[in-house]
Amino acid sequence: MNKKPAFSVQTVTVKMLIWFALLLFLIFALFPYYWMFVTALKPRGEIFQSPPTLFPSTFVWTNLTIPWRQFPVAQYFANSLFITAWTVVLDVLVGALAAYGMIRRRLRGAKLIIFFLLFTQLLPGAVTIAPFYFWMKNLGMLNTYTGLILSYVAWTLPFTILLLRAYFLEAFPQELEDAARIDGSGRLRTFISVLLPISVPGLVAAAAFSFILAWKEFLWASIMITTGARKPISVGLRDLIGEGGGVQYMSEFMAIAIATTIPAFLFFFIVQRYIASGLTAGAVKG
Amino acid sequence: MQRRLFAIVLLFCVAAILVVGCAPAIVTSETGAQPASVGSGEKREVFFTMQNYADFQTQDTLLRELADEFKAETGITVNYEILNWSQAREKINLWHVSGGAPDVADLFWAYTYSDIGGGKYGTRPIEDLVAEYIPDLEDRFFASSLADVKYKGHLYGVPWRIGIYPLLYRADFFEEAGLDPEGLQTWDDLVEYAKALTIRDENGNVTRYGMAFLPDLAQAFYSWLWQAGGSFMDETYTQATIDTPAGREALQFIYDLVNVHQVAPIAQFQDPSFDVAAELAAGHIAMMPAANTLRPFIEANAPQLKEVIRVREPLRNKTQDAFQGAGYFGLTYDTRDVDAAMQWLAFLARDENMARLAIQLGQLSPNKGALEDPYFADDWWFSGQIKALPYGRTTQHPNPAWGSITNPQPGSPIYDMMIEVVTGEKSVEEALQETNQKMQQMMDEMARQ
Amino acid sequence: MLKQRNIELLKDYALIAPALLILVALVIYPILSGIYLSFFDYNLLRETQPYVGIDNYIVLLSDPRFLKILWNTVLFAVLANAFSTLLGLASALLLNSSGRFVGLLRALGYLPWITPAVVFVVIWSWMFSGSFSPINAVLMQWGIIKSPISFLGDEKMIFLGLSLPVWSMLVVRIWASYAFKMTMFLAALQNIPQDRIDAARVDGANSWHVFRYVTMPGIMPVLLVVVSLSMIWNLSHFEVNYLLTAGGPKDLTNVITVYLYQLAFVQWKFGHAAAAGIYTLLLASVAAIVYLRLTRSEER
Incomplete structure (x- = not known):
């Protein structure tokens, strides 16, 4: 669409339709966030007014800071960042190694491994929660960062490997590997000095996927982590949910929810260009 | 470009790990984080x-x-x-x-x-x-x-x-309707009061209900059953006893409040997004059982209502028992x-x-x-x-099955019964008979060691 | 020579070993214990856990409630997958340009994907409530409706054979899952060489023809893979259904994963829950086989 035809009624209509569609899409995607903002900023008595006000009568900006004093939000964020960062690093590292192993000379059994990776996705997590809990308990990993990070790595690995394997297949042709071997590079050397540098977009894409899982997972984390000092933010948010299961501090909940969304949004804003190129070259074709 | 990005991402990760590596130092909920070395003996x-x-x-x-x-x-x-x-x-x-x-x-x-x-x-x-x-x-x-x-x-x-959980009421609504809180004692009084307190708009939508039920729909049954003179189990806590005249009276009364007198919101039994605490905060409810969770909710989200919400002793029918x-x-x-x-x-x-x-x-x-x-x-x-x-x-019933029996989620007998009856899916008699059977079966299963 | 080859192969496997180790220890082992559990009348609240063979499976299949939930699972998986694929494709096409704000718009479009379910379910539940929904407020103000709509409660309102609560649940499932597909499709779209589009234009093709004969074939392989992969995930989807309605009203939005969570953690029947999980596994296997079929043709 870089060479536009001359101005015509038809193109104007098409343009307007496209803009209209885009507008509809954005309203659908973003209205919940609008509601999150206005709820956080409403004065106390107005939150549960019915019918609701679509726009706060006054903006109470202090609502955004109050929860940071009432709840250890900073701590939860630090924990989430820590857990997420480790998950991403380990996942991409282990995943890339495995994917590299799988593309080398069309490794025998690669097909079997793919099947195996798929198999891990088939059973719903809710079935395995209790056995997994007992298993983690026996390993002494309950309530530890290690246990949570390893679980997340295990859950993201299959997708990471599938994604990276496909990326490597495209980005790292057999000739390149042969050349590296003739140079006398060992496996790890080739991996670090040749493969990784040319695969950055693929690695970033894989990192983005594991970032998302680690950042927003809550079911397992809430059963496994109880220590306040180690809770990630997705579990910490549940401090605001009371005995009856309902949100007890609505304004505070929304304020923290806003804060949860921002770092993830920034991360994606920065890396989104690379995700697209990381998935190129048929990376998603398996 | 790619190398630079690689470096940035790597740096970000390393920085995050380093910064957060000392995370527990920011806040710690462990006292004795600075282990005061007790002079004598081992640390207890x-x-x-x-x-x-x-x-x-x-x-x-x-x-x-x-x-x-x-x-x-x-x-x-x-x-x-x-x-x-x-x-x-x-x-x-x-x-x-x-x-x-x-x-x-x-x-x-x-x-x-x-x-x-x-x-x-x-x-x-x-x-x-x-x-x-x-x-x-x-x-x-x-x-x-x-x-x-x-x-x-x-x-x-x-x-x-x-x-x-005795009874909660809106003092301002009572005053407005000219009702005396002291005059409300029995189930029959409740029906009269709730009718007087229920308000509809010109389209027939109810804008205020006279009565609502506990947020936990399984627990919502307790006090009604007891006040009708019934109980969940016999004295040995091995036999389910809700399929009785008392059980029928209680369940029928709940059904009537919603469907016959139309003074209680049917949405509470139909709509998973219905939040009775929020409705109370919005002024849509004049009376309901005073569940513990309502107090902090009102204090946090609608503090202005502290002036007008009052808690009083429970209603009376055959007994005056309240959830405890x-x-x-x-x-x-x-x-x-x-x-x-x-x-x-x-x-x-x-x-x-x-x-x-x-x-x-x-x-x-x-x-x-x-x-x-x-x-x-x-x-x-x-x-x-x-x-x-x-x-x-x-509310304690010393039987291992009790927790499952009274869990407020689909699949638990009392919760299912409340919904099935009030939404008209099953008759009171049919539902009670089934629920009693299910309860008995669950209790027997637990006993089968 | 052969020995040398074997050592080489071993070294290749050494690269995969860490991943396999983690997966076997933390994913396969729990799965196998899940399968093992399904043959026992495993009730956590009892001391004895008798072996019952395939009884759990039979009990489930002869329960009409389970069959209904099984059907719901498939229904939600298929519809959520189909609609979110359409929306993902449409949004990818809309955002596949290089304008100034497109980067920002894309990042905004990703938002639903990165928001924790705990957060967005609270907001959506609000959107759907009778008394507090901004949607109801607007519709009432404009005089379009006279009474508030009970989006998650009004089972008597039927559109195209499905009741309103089902549609409402679908909306949230779609909202939560389109962004992943949008990402994939955006990547695929950017993969289509610009010169092929230009060539088609020179040949006089209009937008529809370009889409039909250049764009679609270009993203078809990705689309098929994304759909089959997301089918696997959709069949075992848990969070939205559990947090938004816990399966209600009257099991209309109940799916196997929610049901088995309730079996396990409400009724403590882990054996039954595990058997229900195995049924999901069987369903998902169908999608997995499709996936394997699709990827086989891509092998070199």
């Missing part, structure tokens, strides 16, 4: 957990103070954790079947599982220990709250909070240092500490001394609850 510790009440900082500060004072007195370190309610039930049940429980825990009805675990896991009976460490327990706590922690002659803990349940601190079979744990329990059980816990965490105390604090008599909510204390009836 108690691991204590509690569910979340009030906001985190208030609770954290209180627990830290208590732990510090206790440490100064005895030299024993208390490490505490605040558990989220949202997973507390799963968590506590997992402790009961696989261990891993703390030394002292904030529990609720968990002693009904004390038959499980074969003395290896789960809640530990402590009547002998209590006789030694807290000999005046029976005098200092209300007998009705102690009934919540006793089972088969054993004592399982020290109650620290008590929930009693105590939360308690108990020991488990995982408790390592029993002596230290009991010292901590005795420390918490002191009148002044009971008062601190209850007041700061917004709970009604079952401790007589604590309740003398003028805070309770002056409070907009507790002042009414105290008057209702004599009508409390324990």
Whole structure:
């Protein structure tokens, strides 16, 4: 669409339709966030007014800071960042190694491994929660960062490997590997000095996927982590949910929810260009 | 370009790990994080957990103070954790079947599982220990709250909070309609009052309901059944007894309030997004049972209503029983240092500490001394609850199946029954008969060891 | 020589070993214990856990409630997958340009994907409530409706054979899952060589023809893989259904994963729950086989 035809009624209509569609899409995607903002900023008595006000009568900006004093939000964020960062690093590292192993000379059994990776996705997590809990308990990993990070790595690995394997297949042709071997590079050397540098977009894409899982997972984390000092933010948010299961501090909940969304949004804003190129070259074709 | 990005991403990760590597230093909920090296003897510790009440900082500060004072007195370190309610039930049940429980825990009805675990896991009976460490327990706590922690002659803990759900009403709506709260006593009165308080707009939409039910639809059945003279189980707690004339009267009355008199919202039984606390905050409800969870909700989200919401004694039919349940601190079979744990329990059980816990965490105390604090008599909510204390009836049913029977989720018999009847899917007779059977089956299954 | 080859192969496997180790220890082992559990009348609240063979499976299949939930699972998986694929494709096409704000718009479009379910379910539940929904407020103000709509409760309102609560649940499932597909499709779209589009234009093709004969074939392989992969995930989807309605009203939005969570953690019947999980596994296997078929043709 870089060479536009001359101005015509038809193109104007098409343009307007496209803009209209885009507008509809954005309203659908973003209205919940609008509601999150206005709820956080409403004065106390107005939150549960019915019918609701679509726009706060006054903006109470202090609502955004109050929860940071009432709840250890900073701590939860630090924990989430820590857990997420480790998950991403380990996942991409282990995943890339495995994917590299799988593309080398069309490794025998690669097909079997793919099947195996798929198999891990088939059973719903809710079935395995209790056995997994007992298993983690026996390993002494309950309530530890290690246990949570390893679980997340295990859950993201299959997708990471599938994604990276496909990326490597495209980005790292057999000739390149042969050349590296003739140079006398060992496996790890080739991996670090040749493969990784040319695969950055693929690695970033894989990192983005594991970032998302680690950042927003809550079911397992809430059963496994109880220590306040180690809770990630997705579990910490549940401090605001009371005995009856309902949100007890609505304004505070929304304020923290806003804060949860921002770092993830920034991360994606920065890396989104690379995700697209990381998935190129048929990376998603398996 | 790509190399630069690679470097940036790597740097970001390393920085995040480094910054957060010292994460626990920012806030720590462990007292004794600076391990004060006790001069003589080995370091003694108690691991204590509690569910979340009030906001985190208030609770954290209180627990830290208590732990510090206790440490100064005895030299024993208390490490505490605040558990989220949202997973507390799963968590506590997992402790009961696989261990891993703390030394002292904030529990609720968990002693009904004390038959499980074969003395290896789960809640530990402590009547002998209590006789030694807290000999005046029976005098200092209300007998009705102690009934919540006793089972088969054993004592399982020290109650620290008590929930009693009598009737809540909007004083301003009553005044507006010219109704006298004192004149409301029986179920028949309720129907009259609720009709007078229900308001519709020009389109026929109800803008205010005279009555609503407890947020927990399984618990919503308790008081009606009891007030009709019924009970869930027989005295041996092995037979289900809800398929009785009393059960039919109670269930029929609930059905009538919604469908015949149309003074209670059917949405509560139909719509998963219906939040009765929010409706109360919005002024859509004139009367409802005074569930514990409503108080903090109103305080946090609609504080202006504290002026107009009042709590009073329960309604009367054949009895005047109201829902009552105590939360308690108990020991488990995982408790390592029993002596230290009991010292901590005795420390918490002191009148002044009971008062601190209850007041700061917004709970009604079952401790007589604590309740003398003028805070309770002056409070907009507790002042009414105290008057209702004599009508409390324990919700504890010492049968391992009880937790599943009364769980407020699809698949649990009482919850399903309430919905099926009120939405007209099944008749009262049919539903009661089925539910009684299901309850009996669940109880029998548990008994089949 | 052969020995040398074997050592080489071993070294290749050494690269994969860490991943396999983690997966076997933390994913396969729990799965196998799940399968093992399904042959026992495993009730956590009892001391004895008798072996019952395939009884659990039979009990489930002869329960009409389970069959209904099984059907719901498939229904939600298929519809949520189909609609979110359409929306993902449409949004990818809309955002596949290089304008100034497109980067920002894309990042905004990703938002639903990165928001924790705990957060967005609270907001959506609000959107759907009778008394507090901004949607109801607007519709009432404009005089379009006279009474508030009970989006998650009104089972008597039927569109195209499905009741309103089902549609409402679908909306949230779509909202939560389109962004992943949008990402994939955006990547695929950017993969289509610009010169092929230009060539088509020179040949006089209009937008529709370009889409039909250049764009679609270009993203078809990705689309098929994304659909089959997301089918696997959709069949075992848990969070939205559990948090938004817990399966209600009257099991209309109940799916196997929610049901088995309730079996396990409400009724403590882990054996039954595990058997229900195995049924999901069987369903998902169908999608997995499709996936394997699709990827086989791509092998070199």
